[in-house]
Amino acid sequence: MHYPVLAAEAIEYLAIRPDGIYIDATSGLGGHTAEIARRLESGRVIAADRDAESLEMSKRNTAEWSDRIRFVQSNFSELAARVSETETGRVNGLLADLGVSRYQLTEPSRGFSILADGPLDMRMDRNQRLTAADLVNFTAEKAIADLIFKYGEERRARRIARAIVRARPIRSTRHLADVVERAVPRTGPLHPATRTFMAIRMAVNEEQRELDRLLESVPELVAAGGRVVIISFMSLEDRKVKESFRALAHAGRAELLTKKPVTPSDDEIRNNPPSRSAKLRAAAMV
Numbered sequence: 001m002h003y004p005v006l007a008a009e010a011i012e013y014l015a016i017r018p019d020g021i022y023i024d025a026t027s028g029l030g031g032h033t034a035e036i037a038r039r040l041e042s043g044r045v046i047a048a049d050r051d052a053e054s055l056e057m058s059k060r061n062t063a064e065w066s067d068r069i070r071f072v073q074s075n076f077s078e079l080a081a082r083v084s085e086t087e088t089g090r091v092n093g094l095l096a097d098l099g100v101s102r103y104q105l106t107e108p109s110r111g112f113s114i115l116a117d118g119p120l121d122m123r124m125d126r127n128q129r130l131t132a133a134d135l136v137n138f139t140a141e142k143a144i145a146d147l148i149f150k151y152g153e154e155r156r157a158r159r160i161a162r163a164i165v166r167a168r169p170i171r172s173t174r175h176l177a178d179v180v181e182r183a184v185p186r187t188g189p190l191h192p193a194t195r196t197f198m199a200i201r202m203a204v205n206e207e208q209r210e211l212d213r214l215l216e217s218v219p220e221l222v223a224a225g226g227r228v229v230i231i232s233f234m235s236l237e238d239r240k241v242k243e244s245f246r247a248l249a250h251a252g253r254a255e256l257l258t259k260k261p262v263t264p265s266d267d268e269i270r271n272n273p274p275s276r277s278a279k280l281r282a283a284a285m286v
């Protein structure tokens, strides 16, 4: 069972018009794409994702509404260009549900998983050249420490980076998880390598830069009166979304619809524990 995070809230803030054109910039397994598509009549959804395998899964999971969905493999930085090829003009709403999907996190062959062994990959788009193995094995110790500290908000980053450099070459997720676990003791319920894995994933996929590009392209993508809804899972990302929406509002280009971020209900967290850190912010373009 797949639960799209904050689905009811995302749909409410998108204020779907049956004849509207929408972009789901992170189609993933198609959960939100389906929720949008089923509310359309003559309208359309452009379902984008940088991960070709996820797009295939999204296609299968949304087959019932295939006449209303157009799939586009694209990362955020190319989205405006790719959408303009579809000749839709500016859209009535854009949704982005950031980060990685359950499928990516749990499929060992994708190399994101701490628990199951797999190649140290972590590329969302497998056409990209840089893998997690390249980053871990060929980056200077200080740069590794910095990125684990910055993206993973991991206080023990220096010790972890030193252990990684000593253990090179590291080829598998299990090997990396073990190296980190030997370097830093477990302090809570989380695996001690959780923050390190997250940081490496964010660096491999340039997630911060990609989010900046997406936020910059909002005025180009979304028409006046259209809605922008972004769900993030990390404070670094939520801060970027908040600041970008505020800047648009100051410039008179958008109206904030959420003064504080919207978070999942207790019920949703019970049914889908990974939703617990989700924060949704919405704006209307003017």
Ligand SMILES: C[S@@+](CC[C@H](N)C(=O)[O-])C[C@H]1O[C@@H](n2cnc3c(N)ncnc32)[C@H](O)[C@@H]1O
Pocket (backbone or CB within 6 Å): 003, 004, 005, 025, 026, 027, 028, 029, 030, 031, 032, 033, 048, 049, 050, 051, 054, 074, 075, 076, 077, 097, 098, 099, 100, 101, 102, 124, 207, 210, 211
């Ligand atoms: C949390 S999942 C989305 C789940 C989806 N909303 C659903 O209901 O199934 C995030 C998705 O965004 C994609 N993604 C992350 N960063 C991206 C980027 N910069 N450009 C395009 N897609 C991206 C990932 O490949 C992943 O499939």
